[in-house]
Amino acid sequence: MNARNALHLALLMLILAGLITACGPGPEPVEGPTASTTRGGSLIVAVAADVDGLDPHKTVAAATFQITRNLYDTLVQVDPQSHIQPDLATSWETSDDGLKWTFHLRDDVSFHNGRTMTASDVKYSFERILDPDTASPRAKDYQIISAIETRDDHTVIFTLSEPQAAFLSNLAYGWAAIVPQEAADTLRDHPVGSGPFEFVEWVPDSHVKLRRFDKYFLPEVPYLDEVTFRVITDPPARLISLKTGEVDVVPEVPAQEIASLQEEPGIKVIQQPFNGIQLLAINNTRPPFDDLRVRQALNHAVDKQAVIEGAQWGTAVPIGSHMPPVSNFYVDLTDRYPYDLNKAKELLAEAGYPDGFETTIALPQPYDFHIRNGEVIADQLAKVGIKAKLETIEWATYLEQVYFGRDYALTTLGHTGRLDPDPFLNRYVSERTEDYMNYANPHYDELAKEGAVSTDPARRQEIYAEMQRMLADDAVAVYLLAPLSSVGLREEVQGWQLFPVDIYDLRTVWIRD
C-alpha cells in the first residue's frame, strides 16, 4: 500500500470513526459522506468571535485555530477519537532513546501560492516558532527541539534535548502549522498554507471567507466550493440567523438553547462529549480550605447532577477528577464523594466548623455557564451552613487577580483538555504558574515529571491514573462535569465532525441537495 492509499484509508477510517462515536449521547448522529456525497455549494458558519489574525504561530486565540485548520496543514493530525493520524507526514519513526524523530513527508503537497512543500518548509516553520523575534506564545511547547535537519526534500529529522511523551501530539495542534517562508511576513492578513481551502478575504469583525483549494493533496476533498465564517457575537442573534437560514452552522450552541433548536423544523443538533472539564476550584492554602476535611465536605455537599440539570440543562456528564471521559487516560472516580449532606456536616464539624462559615465564590464574566455553576453551588453549600457570597469578576481582571494572583477562596472555571494528559495534569505541579489552586504534593510532582518523559505507554497509563486518584483523594477541587459540545446545523449540512481539539474541519462537510 503506497502512502496515498494509506492516507485515503486513514481519512476513510476517520470518517467511519466519526459515524461510530456519533451514536453516543445526542439526538442526531453525524452522517459521513456516502456514495451520494455531492460536491460544490457554499457554507456559512456563525462564529462567536473574530479571529486574532490568521498567522498560526502568533496567537493563542481559539477563534483563529477553529478556522486555520482549513488553511494550513500540520505534520500529523488528530481524529475525532483522539488518535494521531498522518497529515503532511505519511509515517514517522523514533530512535530507541526517544530523542530522534524522523518524519517522511508527502511529495504531492502544494502551497496556495503554487510552490511545492518540502522538508525545508517544515524546518523553517519550527525555526520560526522557536525564533524569539516571532514571539510565538506556543514556543515553549517546542523548546525541547535542539536540532532540525532535512535529509532530503521529503525527510525531516527532529533531535530533542530530552524525551517528551507529548512531542508527537504537540505536532497536531494548529499552532504547529507548516507555512511557506516567502509568505511568512504577511500571514496575519494574507494566510498562505497548504490546507484544503485558500484565503479569499478577512473583513475584521464581519467575516473570513475561504474557497476550495483545487490542488489540495487529497483530490476528493473538500466538497464545498466556498466557506464563510461570519462573526456574530450576540448568542440569540447567532441562533436566529440559523433559524432564518442566513447561516448554516452554529458550532457552539448554549445549553439553554438546545431544546428550542431541536424543535425547529429544518434544523438538527449534534452533540458529543467535549474534551474539557468544569470545576469548582479551591484555594488549597487559604483557611479553612487548607484543611482536607473542609475540602472533602465541599465535595460531599455539591450535588453534581443538580448542577448539570440546573446550570447546564442536562448537557454534561459528572466527573470525579481532573480528566474528561473522552480522554484515553480517564479513570472513573465519580463515586469517590457521593452527594451526602450528613457526611459533609460531619466533616465540617470535625474540622471545627459545625455551623459552617462564610466564604466567596469568584465568577468569571462573561462565561455565563461558569456563573450559573457557581450560583447553583452557592445554593447547595447553604444547606451545610456554608454561606458563599458570589462575586462576578470581568475576565481580564479575573486572570490577574484570581488565576495568576491566586487571591480567591473558591471559583468556578473550566479547563480545555489537550491531546496528551501531561499538559493537562501538570498544572498541579507545585512550581508551575498554572497551579492556581496552590496544590503542593511532592509525590504528584515526581509522577508528573516521570510521565512527561516516559516512552512506555503502559507505565504512562498507570502514572496518570495515579495522578487523577491523588487529586480526588486530596479533594483539590470539586470536579463537577464534562460538558457536551452541541452544534446546530441546517438539516442539509452533512458530515460535520467534532474533534478533541477546538477546530472546525470542513473537509468532510457537504450539502445535501
Next chain:
Amino acid sequence: MRRVPSLVLTLFLISLVTFVVVQVAPGDPAQLILGTEAPPEALADLRAQLGLDRPLPLQYLSWLSRVLRGDLGVSLRHGRPVAALIAERLPVTLSLATMSLALAVLLALPLGVLAAVRQHSALDYGVLVFAQAGLALPSFWMGILLILLFALSWQWLPSGGYVPWGENPLDALRSLAMPVLALGLPVAGVLARLVRASMLEELSRDHIRTARAKGLSEPQIIVRHVLRNALIPTVTLLGLQLGFLLGGSIVIEQVFALPGLGRLVLFAINNRDLPLIQGLVLFIAALVVTINFLVDMAYTWLDPRISLENNHGR
C-alpha cells in the same frame, strides 16, 4: 472661536482620565495576548516590546507627543494603526448614528407638534405613551424584538451583518434598518416629549396671543412663531442624544453583528488594548465635543439674540 482652547483642554483631560482609569484597572495586555500558559519570561519580553514596562508618566507623554503629531499609535492586538482601524469602522457607526438621529427627528417633530396642538386628545396621549415606552425599553431588547419580528417571523430583513454602501446601497439600507429602528425609536420618544412640552410652553406665551389677535392663521403661527422657539431646547437635546447614540451603538452593533466603532471599543477594553482604547476615546470625545460646538452654533441661527462670542456664562 475663543472656545477652541477650552475644547482642547477638555480633550486633554479626557485622555488623561482614560489613561489613568485603564492603568488602575487590573488586567495585563501581554497576558491576554499570550494566554494563560505563557511563561513569565515571554510575558516580560512582550511587555518590553509593547513599551508597557516603562514608567507610566513616560508612557502617557510619549503617547501624547505622538497624538500631537497626528499619530494615534498602533493597536496591540490588531498590530495595525489605530487611525486606520477607526477609519474602517467609522462609516458603519456614522451611518447608524446619523440615520437613527434622522429617524428620531422625522418622527419626533411632527408627533410632538401634533400632540401639542391637539393637547389632551387621543393622539396626544398616544404620543405620550410612545415617548414613555421609548424611554423605558432598552435598545438591545428592542433590537432582539425587531429581529424576532422582521427576521424570524416575517423574514423581511437580515437578522444581522453589514453590507457596505459601496457594495449594494439597497442591501446596506436593509442591513441597517433594524439597528436604526432599535437605536432611533427611544431617541424619538425622548425628543417627541420635549418638542411637545416646549411647544405647549410657547403656545401659552403673550406674543402668540398677539399673533392670533392679529388674525394670523394657525399654521403660520405654529411654524413661524412657536416651532422656531420650541426648537432651541430640542436642538440642545439632540446634541446630547448623539452621545447616547454613540454609547447605544456599542450594544446595538453587538446585537446586529455590525462591524462598527462600538464593537471596536468593546474589543479594545476586553483586551486592554491601551493605544486602541486611548485613540477611540479621544476620537469619540472629539466627535461629541465638535457636535456640541456645532449645536451651539445652531442656536445663533435659530435665535440671533444668542451670541457665542459675548455670552460665555449662558
